[in-house]
Amino acid sequence: MAAVRSLLARLSKYSGLSEERLRHTEIEPAALLELLVVRRHAERTGGSAEAAVLAVVREVAQWLTPTDRLIIDAALCLGLWRDRSDVGVDLERLYADNLGERREALTEQWIALHAHLDVDPAPETPTVKRLRTALEHAAFTALAGLLAAESGYPTAQPTVAAPTVPPAQRGVVTVFGDAVIDHIYRVDDFPTPASPASGRFTDRPGGKGLNRAVAAARLGINVHLVCAVGGDEYGRRIHEFLEAQRVHLDLVKMVPSAPSLVTAVVLAPNGEFQMISCRDTRMQLQEEDLHRPELRAALESSDVVILTFEQPPAVIEQVLSTVSQLHPKPTVIVCPSPSMVAPQGLYQYLGTVDYLVGTTTELAALLPDAFAASADDVVRLLRRLGIGSVCTVENFRCVVASDTVNTIVDHFPHVLRAAVGAAAAFTGALAYRLVNSRTALTADDYVWAAAAMILTQHLGTFATTVPGIEEIDRIVDLFAPPS
Template sequence: MQNLPQDSRMVAIRNILTRLCKYSGLSSDRLRNTEIDVEPLLDLVVVRQRALRTGRSPEESMLPVVSDMARRLQPTDRLIADAALSLGLLRESPPDGVDLDRLYAESLGQRREYLAEMWQRLHETLRAEVIPEAPTVKRLRTSSEHDAFTALAGLLAGESSYTIPQVAPTPKIVVTLPNSQPRPGMVTVVGDAVMDHLYRVDRIPAVDAPARGNSYSEHPGGKGLNRAVAAARLGLQVRIVSALGDDENGRRIREYLDQAGVRTELIKTAALAPSPITAVIMTSSGDMALIGVQNDRVRLEVSDLDGPDIRAALGASDVVLLTFEHPTSIIGQVLAMVQSMRPKPRLIVCPTPSLRVPQDLYRYLDAVDYLVGSADELEKMIPAVTAASSEDVAQRLRGLGVGAVCTVGEFRCAMRSDDLNVDVTHFPRALNNAPGAAAAFSAALAYRVVISEGSLQKEDLDWATGAMLLTQKLGAVPSAMPLTGDIDQIFERYTTDR
């Protein structure tokens, strides 16, 4: 088991936990007598370490280890794992108004029903900053438990340095990163989620030069969704703030995000309206043209941001990643909210060439820690001035208050900030461009900001740039987003001894 890749271990553990939650849940007796192959669980480093320190069997050590790991989950995942596996975490300090005998009933179905019934009260007991809409029993069974067990399995599979806790940890959002140190890692993405219609063609069509199509496919996409999925694949906890229609495409996008490990409770649903669609026309060399179709009713309003849920989500984030597909009023509101927060989350902003930024937004640019875009996108940020070069654009944007300017394109990156003046140009490439490259870079940058606690070094930028190299696949963008191990290999291959 320990020789499997970490992702494979995580999947195996998640599948075992899913099966063990049936009937009365997880217990040492169940582990001894079950027909389920639980050897991968018993062979985990954290379990063997606990057994060695306490002198108990692996079966007796499993429940306290899983319970300790479950306490590290964010409140919603913690409650779901606790009830599904009948861990009894709330028995340590019984909350008023909660019948623990029903929450930890012998039947899994009864536990699910009571969890859904007491959803609000249980979240309040854990002092959750964001309380998602109460799920149905069916949703608990089909997607919510899958998400919670994925997070729990990730902790169990990744933890290699485990100590028996001396005090009960708080329900802080925690993930286990490749260096095996538990760290906070919540990213909130404010951006679009769409259904991409991908056309692979021999050329970008023109009025007098039609293109010949080679293939067609549909898949979820959008600058916001791509970055959210990319961040989730790197092991971070991720939420997305967006708007969808109440249609089949909207349901497919939500399901995809759920399966990718991206939380969707902050997505607004517009009744009786179609979800956004983008036609992506792409050649074999990676050149692209886009056509966006969006119903005016499928959009965020300023009033949507005034509620406590989104404000609390932004405030609880380590990184806020903002893309510029929403109306400028929404962009300005998010910038203003982050600017006013103390402590302030790190803010990564990704502009778009279709939006010339109004000067009203300039007053918020000192809240931007990292501005990431192509040379064209960044130049549109200062439309009133003709810049001589990308270097000139970066300096002007920094003069407006931006902390660091990252110019990305053709699998290259240049960062200009007070601490770093770096050009990363040594990675090889096969294509001119890839539709997922910028998303991979932005997510990888967010990841390195989290694990470095905001103090980036040159190797962090090398690592984030290397993530772009792995997106040279002409297909669905989210599926091309790399894992941390993939980026580590690219980083080691091309940056060793430089």
């Protein structure tokens, strides 16, 4: 770490860090070029080690504290603000060729830059001398620590292992969806205009994408989550949570200077809940994100792709189009959303969808202009559009309609009406059976997936309620219908 810190500090002189500087500097750059995260990035992208250094440093810098991030950005001339047209600061001076001028510009715009990072109040504005000595040393120490420790790099590959799953059974699942912070309000009853509610508040990582990724990872599957998080404390919490749950982080996009998404969840004692989702276009995946070589490699190695409808329609269409062209094509599970707007453009890709998993309301939202007299009509219309299997999942009950299986799983007793994360547990368990099945799924596979929902009734954090293999097996055995 000391060697990396010293090298970065020396490279900050003059015009800062660049590929050209690394290739032609009189300073020996081996301490950076030989970092594990740099070599992995170069291998994944097929680029040079010098290009990988710049990309890795720019990305890792986003995970520093706001003040350290600003100092590193100016010192190394990383240009993290260049794509922001609304900053309102002098970027030419902040990224000048001379380090001294960059330091002066940073101190002069200290308050404004911190405000753009939602730091209020900002730390006391330092003198250039204090910036040059104590503050830069501390910031370079923090950056070097993240670079030297594999776990500090968002695209590092954590080891995925589950003692209960033999290596031969482990597969690969790629999940597209949101990762948010859930603000959870546990109330005695839902509020009304005449009766405000009282309750307790907590928050935790959540989101359709994150919950399904964690559910699959808990069952021993190698899971990649494709999502965007903000460059704030919530974003770091989401990152740390995913890492702790052994979800790969290489496709988690960090958006600098943007807040992570927050969802309000009002939770009643019987498990029913109401939600308010806050959207922000800055936190959506863009079409260019889908062309990353790391994503292509993940899709090509995937046994299953899980796609939630939380991203823009153009991104959803591009994912389905890309997956449809893969040989062999991974199994596709789609989890729709009732807030999906104008889904008709997706109809041409529905033949790519092997499993559609959602509530009655979510499934009906896919057919906004079609007349359907019943939930069964909705399912028949969706299957007519090319979807292989439709799973209607709500209130711990599962109804399956496909060419080979038509069944209703409704024999598991439950004490609540609903549970946050139940659908995610079902989808994760379904992905596990798909990964480990050598034949087409049978009714028993859907029973096993439905059993995963029962354990989410504990109403704790999703990380503690999402079940493992042995727990699901126990529920299946405990409530097996009499023969």
